[in-house]
Amino acid sequence: MSAAREAVAAARRLVVKVGSSALTTAGEGLDARRLDALVEAIATRIGRGTQIVLVSSGAIGAGLAPLSLRKRPGDLATQQAAASVGQLALAHAYAESFGRYSLTVGQVLLTSDDVVRRAHYRNAQRTFSRLLALGAVPVVNENDTVATEEIRFGDNDRLAALVAHLIGADALVLLSDVDALYDGDPRDGATAKIAEVTGESDVDGIKVGMSSSGLGTGGMVSKLAAARTAAAAGIPVLLASAAAAAAALDTADTGTAFTAADSRLSARRFWLGYAAGAKGRLRLDDGAVAAVVRRRRSLLAAGIIGVDGEFEAGDVVDLVDPTGETVARGVVGFDAGELPAMIGRSTHDLPSEQRHEVVHADDLVPLSR
Numbered sequence: 001m002s003a004a005r006e007a008v009a010a011a012r013r014l015v016v017k018v019g020s021s022a023l024t025t026a027g028e029g030l031d032a033r034r035l036d037a038l039v040e041a042i043a044t045r046i047g048r049g050t051q052i053v054l055v056s057s058g059a060i061g062a063g064l065a066p067l068s069l070r071k072r073p074g075d076l077a078t079q080q081a082a083a084s085v086g087q088l089a090l091a092h093a094y095a096e097s098f099g100r101y102s103l104t105v106g107q108v109l110l111t112s113d114d115v116v117r118r119a120h121y122r123n124a125q126r127t128f129s130r131l132l133a134l135g136a137v138p139v140v141n142e143n144d145t146v147a148t149e150e151i152r153f154g155d156n157d158r159l160a161a162l163v164a165h166l167i168g169a170d171a172l173v174l175l176s177d178v179d180a181l182y183d184g185d186p187r188d189g190a191t192a193k194i195a196e197v198t199g200e201s202d203v204d205g206i207k208v209g210m211s212s213s214g215l216g217t218g219g220m221v222s223k224l225a226a227a228r229t230a231a232a233a234g235i236p237v238l239l240a241s242a243a244a245a246a247a248a249l250d251t252a253d254t255g256t257a258f259t260a261a262d263s264r265l266s267a268r269r270f271w272l273g274y275a276a277g278a279k280g281r282l283r284l285d286d287g288a289v290a291a292v293v294r295r296r297r298s299l300l301a302a303g304i305i306g307v308d309g310e311f312e313a314g315d316v317v318d319l320v321d322p323t324g325e326t327v328a329r330g331v332v333g334f335d336a337g338e339l340p341a342m343i344g345r346s347t348h349d350l351p352s353e354q355r356h357e358v359v360h361a362d363d364l365v366p367l368s369r
C-alpha cells in the first residue's frame, strides 16, 4: 500500500469532495439513493473518529427538475437560479440523510474572496474549526447565487483543495463518476488506469478531458489540477468513484492516489502560491528561472525580460519562464509602471531607492510545474 493511501486511511481530518455527476442524473435531479450511500460511507468513517468536511457539488443539477429545465443552462443567471433552488434541496437531503446517524450538518457557502483574501481566510478557518469541534459535519459549496463570472471558482475541485489546506486536512478525497485517472479520456476508447501518481512524470503527456455527463464542470482537467495543488502543498489525494466511497474512506484501496510533497506549505505560502489572484506577470530569462525555482533566490531586475498587467507594489504576480509557463508566484516590490525602466539592469546600476529585490525570496513560491 502506498504512503498516500495509508495517509488517507489513517487521516484524522479529511476533506471529501463529491461531484454533480455522482449525485444527480440528467433530467431527474438529485439521486437520494446515491446520496444516502455516500452519507453512509462518511458516517462510518466519522464513527472511526475522523473529522470530515464535505464539499458537495450538485446544486445546479438538483435545481433543474424543480424549475422544469431539461439540461444544465449555459448562462450564469439561470445557473444561479437553479443553484438557488437546488442548494436548498441538497442541504435538506444531507440534513435528513446524516440525521439517520444522529449527525448534524452545517452549511458553508463560500465565495472565492472567502479563501483568497487573507483576512476572510482566517475567518473561514475559525468557522470550520468551531463546527468540527462541535461535532457537526460542514457541507460546503460555492455560493453560486452571488458569484459573478469574474470571481467564480466555477469548479469545486479547486475549492476542495483550498478548503483542505485551510482546515489543515490530512488528506483529500475526490469522488466522481469515474473510478480513477486514466492515461487518456476513457471516452476515447482503450486507456489504462493510473493507480499511483508519485510525481509529475506519472502524469506528463496524459490526455485529460472535460466532463462527459453534462452535469459536472471541470472534468478531469480540474480534478488533476486540484490534486496537484493539494499534493504540492503536502496533502495526499485519493481520486475515486463515488460508488466506491465506502472503500475509499475505509482502506483507500481504490482509485488513483497522489503522493504529497514532503513538507506542508505554511498558510501564507499556500495562499500566495495557489489561492491569491495574480494581478500581472513578470517574464523571466532562463537564468532567473533557475535562480528563483532551483536555488530559491530572490528575483532581481536583471533577470526580468518583460512585464504584463497593471499591478502595484504588494500585489501578487505570476513569474513565467521564456516559454510562457508560470513557474512561481510572489509579492512584487514595485508598481508595474516603475519596472520597464529597471528590467535587465543589474542592481548596482539602479538608483539607490530601487536597489532592492523585485520579489523577495521570502515572498516567492515556486510552483510544481
Ligand SMILES: Nc1ncnc2c1ncn2[C@@H]1O[C@H](COP(=O)(O)OP(=O)(O)O)[C@@H](O)[C@H]1O
Pocket: 018, 019, 020, 021, 022, 057, 175, 176, 177, 178, 180, 181, 182, 183, 184, 185, 186, 187, 206, 207, 208, 209, 210, 211, 212, 213, 214, 215, 216, 217, 218, 219, 220, 221
Ligand atoms: N484522463 C481521464 N481520466 C479519467 N476521466 C477523464 C479523463 N479525461 C476526461 N475524463 C472525464 O472526466 C469526467 C469527470 O469529470 P466531471 O464530470 O466534471 O466530474 P464531477 O461532476 O465529479 O466533478 C469523467 O466522467 C470522464 O469522462
Ligand SMILES: N[C@@H](CCC(=O)OP(=O)(O)O)C(=O)O
Pocket: 018, 019, 020, 021, 056, 057, 058, 059, 060, 061, 083, 141, 142, 144, 154, 155, 156, 157, 215, 216, 217, 218, 219
Ligand atoms: N457549485 C456548483 C458545482 C460546480 C462544480 O464544480 O461541479 P462538479 O464539476 O460536478 O464538481 C453546483 O453545486 O452545482
